[in-house]
Amino acid sequence: PAFRKARPVAYAVLPKVAHEVKRLVDQGVYTATDYSDFAAPVVVVDKKDGTIRLCGDYSTGLNDALETHQHPLPTAEDIFTTLNGGKYFTQIDLAEAYLQIEVEEQCKKLLTINTHLGLFYPNRLPFGVKTAPAIFQQIIDTMISGLEGVAAYMDDLVICGSTIEEHNARLHKLFKRIEEFGLRVGMVQFYGSFVKDLQNFRGPLDTLTKKDVIFQWTKNCQSAFDNIKSVLKSQLLLTHYDPRLPIIVAADASNYGIGAVITHRFPDGSEKAIFHASRTLTAAQKGYSQIEKEALGLIFAVQKFHRYIHGRKFTLRTDHKPLVAIFGSKKGIPIYSSSRLQRWAIILLNYDFNIEYINTASFGQADALSRL
Numbered sequence: 001p002a003f004r005k006a007r008p009v010a011y012a013v014l015p016k017v018a019h020e021v022k023r024l025v026d027q028g029v030y031t032a033t034d035y036s037d038f039a040a041p042v043v044v045v046d047k048k049d050g051t052i053r054l055c056g057d058y059s060t061g062l063n064d065a066l067e068t069h070q071h072p073l074p075t076a077e078d079i080f081t082t083l084n085g086g087k088y089f090t091q092i093d094l095a096e097a098y099l100q101i102e103v104e105e106q107c108k109k110l111l112t113i114n115t116h117l118g119l120f121y122p123n124r125l126p127f128g129v130k131t132a133p134a135i136f137q138q139i140i141d142t143m144i145s146g147l148e149g150v151a152a153y154m155d156d157l158v159i160c161g162s163t164i165e166e167h168n169a170r171l172h173k174l175f176k177r178i179e180e181f182g183l184r185v186g187m188v189q190f191y192g193s194f195v196k197d198l199q200n201f202r203g204p205l206d207t208l209t210k211k212d213v214i215f216q217w218t219k220n221c222q223s224a225f226d227n228i229k230s231v232l233k234s235q236l237l238l239t240h241y242d243p244r245l246p247i248i249v250a251a252d253a254s255n256y257g258i259g260a261v262i263t264h265r266f267p268d269g270s271e272k273a274i275f276h277a278s279r280t281l282t283a284a285q286k287g288y289s290q291i292e293k294e295a296l297g298l299i300f301a302v303q304k305f306h307r308y309i310h311g312r313k314f315t316l317r318t319d320h321k322p323l324v325a326i327f328g329s330k331k332g333i334p335i336y337s338s339s340r341l342q343r344w345a346i347i348l349l350n351y352d353f354n355i356e357y358i359n360t361a362s363f364g365q366a367d368a369l370s371r372l
Contacts, residue, residue, distance in 0.1 A: 003114075004057075006115055007042070007057075017115065017117075018117060020054050024099075025120070029099050030120040031120065034119070035119070036109050036112040036121065038112055039113065040060050041056075043055045043128070054113070054127075056113045056129070062129070063130040066130055068131070069131040069135055070134070071137055072134075073133065074151070078151070082150070086160025086162060086167075088167035090160075090171055091157070092156070092159070092185055093156055094157070094183055098125040098126065098136060101135070102124060102125075103122055103123060103124060108121040108123065111126055113126070133154065136155070137152075137153075143183075144177065147173055147177065149166070150174055204218065204223075204256075205224050208221065239273065245264040247265075247308065247314040247315070248262070248314065249301050249315070251318065252297055252318075252319060255281075256281065257278055257280045258296055260276070260277045260297060261277075262308055277304045291322055291323065292341065294319075295323055295340075296344070298316060302348065302351055303347075311352075313352045317357075326345065327345055327348055327355050
């Protein structure tokens with residue numbers, strides 16, 4: 001290990017770095033120090049939500065001096081074997097996983113980071129240490145040891161059960177174990193992969209977290225909060241992807257976001273979701289016309305589920321009837337369509353699908369939550 005000077009950070013990013021350092025210090029993750037024999041510069045990583053992650057660049061010395069931590073990461077086969085026979089599933093994401101693991105006192109100075117604000121040593125396991133993944137996996141494997149129907153890969157845990165009662169019992173045991181280990185769950189973020197159009201629920205709440213927005217708890221905020229609680233307590237059932245079964249892709253748009261669902265149709269005519277996806281509309285996209293928002297939802301859906309649908313026939317559903325004429329025309333892309341719709345129609349030419357209209361009252365999967 002060696003002492004490295006702080007790296008220059010782009011002026012536009014400095015406020016974000018300062019805010020993140022303050023947040024981590026306030027939470028006890030880092031402690032300021034006036035002196036250290038060792039220090040690593042930081043790397044600023046942009047996150048999807050517009051915030052940043054600070055990582056120590058320990059490749060500058062520390063990582064070369066560390067011995068490999070011998071604990072294997074589970075393979076896909078290991079996970080599938082553990083989950084075999086499951087019909088009901090829940091996936092849990094541990095919030096800021098590494099930062100929940102305490103660092104031994106004698107190691108803290110070795111992990112010091114050097115920023116434009118000075119030196120800080122971590123009290124929690126920081127990102128960038130080469131042994132961190134194996135250390136964290138070992139802790140998680142110890143935590144779930146003896147729990148049936150529970151598999152883990154790093155900070156993602158999956159629980160399954162052959163019945164809803166078995167699933168819920170196993171989930172309860174896991175939560176008790178998580179509590180015993182003192183870990184925290186990022187539950188709402190996790191359920192975004194399983195709950196239809198979660199971003200549309202969160203829209204009023206996400207607005208409160210934006211810069212320069214006055215915190216004011218409105219009726220819309222309370223409604224969004226209540227809706228999220230209701231959904232998290234509901235039965236969230238997915239099915240496994242089966243290449244032998246017909247596929248249906250549906251999408252819908254609201255004022256806040258777009259949501260999509262890919263489902264299988266079973267021989268008895270029933271349909272079950274394979275996966276849900278959603279995201280918030282950007283400021284520019286919120287200004288789109290309704291037909292463009294609905295079309296954007298379809299493009300988001302096919303790109304999100306590309307690996308499931310590319311190269312095979314599927315049904316594309318919308319509750320916006322004009323899109324059937326635009327994207328389903330056998331005569332080519334209508335010349336009266338906007339340039340944006342024409343570009344999206346070209347994207348859809350890469351897929352083999354039948355587009356069908358279904359009225360909003362029957363739409364259910366992709367529409368129900370986006371309309372709340």
